[in-house]
Amino acid sequence: MDTEQSSLFTLGIDDITQSHLISIAKWNRFLAIIGIIMSLLTILGLLFGGSYLFSNLSTFGNRYSSTSYNTGAFAGAMLFYVFFIALYLIPCFFRLSFANKMLKAIAANDQQLLNESFNQLKIFSKYWGILTIVVISIYALILIVLLLGIMFR
Amino acid sequence: MEDLTGETQAPSLFDITISESVIYSFEQICKWVFFQLYVVGGSIVLGVLIALLDSDSIERSLYSKFGEYTYYVAGTFVIVIIIYCAFLGLLFNFALKVKKGMAKQDVQKVEQGVASLKIYFILSGIGGMLYILTLVFGVVRLGYT
Structure with a gap:
């Protein structure tokens, strides 16, 4: 599908649409770069500020002050944060790819690159859509478990 | 250049077109x-309904935290939601106009949709800049204290 060059109808990309697309691509590149930098900074913050988090875990009380518990909790918290940062980081690359390809396509007047750039935007939208479905499913599951808990209490 | 609806279209300056893949x-x-x-809209409607149904306890809870500023906080929250809805309206406008433009083969509708998407991303970019400025300000302030 993506490699097809044929136009179904004579909708050309005129100069106004072109300027809109350039603007969209530039802002998307900016947002993608911000997203990537912020995600990497958060990972660095977790790595270097991790020891602070680790030391604070001992203040949970005597019951949870064992070293093995602290290590486990620290590793769990780190994995949890890294997982969510990765979830946010992945679409930033799709966004960056869309922006770069769009700018190149318009500069080089390349139909193939234009198709690929819109494909990247499609993947970006699809990614967030699927993530939304996953989050809704988790909420629904929590609701079902809560209702079951209330029913069988 | 005329499209299938008979309207005059701006001539394409480029060879690239809205292909089957696009x-x-x-x-x-x-x-x-x-x-x-739809998901975000549904969530907002659900949130408003819950807030209306349980307004007394929400008001009490807010009052215990913010005291005399309760109504300012609630008002700010409502304004933020309205601005957010208007922001999402741009995205809705994009999807609606592009969909209609594709169905009717109307390049002007597609162009209007793309223009809405441009404004959406410009506002997102400005939001991103404000976020970074706030973050830098916070870090600098933390460094001084």
Whole structure:
């Protein structure tokens, strides 16, 4: 599908649409770069500020002050944060790819690159859509478990 | 240049066109954008309904935290939601106009949709800049204290 060059109808990309697309691509590149930098900074913050988090875990009380518990909790918290940062980081690359390809396509007047750039935007939208479905499913599951808990209490 | 509806279109300065692949991508993008907007819209409506049904306890809870500033906080929250809805309206406008433009083969509708998407991303970019400025300000302030 993506490699097809044929136009179904004579909708050309005129100069106004072109300027809109350039603007969209530039802002998307900016947002993608911000997203990537912020995600990497958060990972660095977790790595270097991790020891602070680790030391604070001992203040949970005597019951949870064992070293093995602290290590486990620290590793769990780190994995949890890294997982969510990765979830946010992945679409930033799709966004960056869309922006770069769009700018190149318009500069080089390349139909193939234009198709690929819109494909990247499609993947970006699809990614967030699927993530939304996953989050809704988790909420629904929590609701079902809560209702079951209330029913069988 | 005239499209199928007979309206005069701006001539294309470039050889690149809205190909079958781009149409497919646009259709998919619109589909997912609509889905996410319905989810967000549904969540906001649900939140407002819960707030209306349980307004007394929410008011008490807010009053215990903010005291005399309760109504300012609630008002600010409502304004933020309204601005957020207007912001999402741009995305809705994009999806709706592009979808209609594709169906009617109307390049002006597609162009209007793309213009809405441009404004949406410009506002997102400005939001991103404000976020970074706030973050830098916070870090600098933390360094001084």
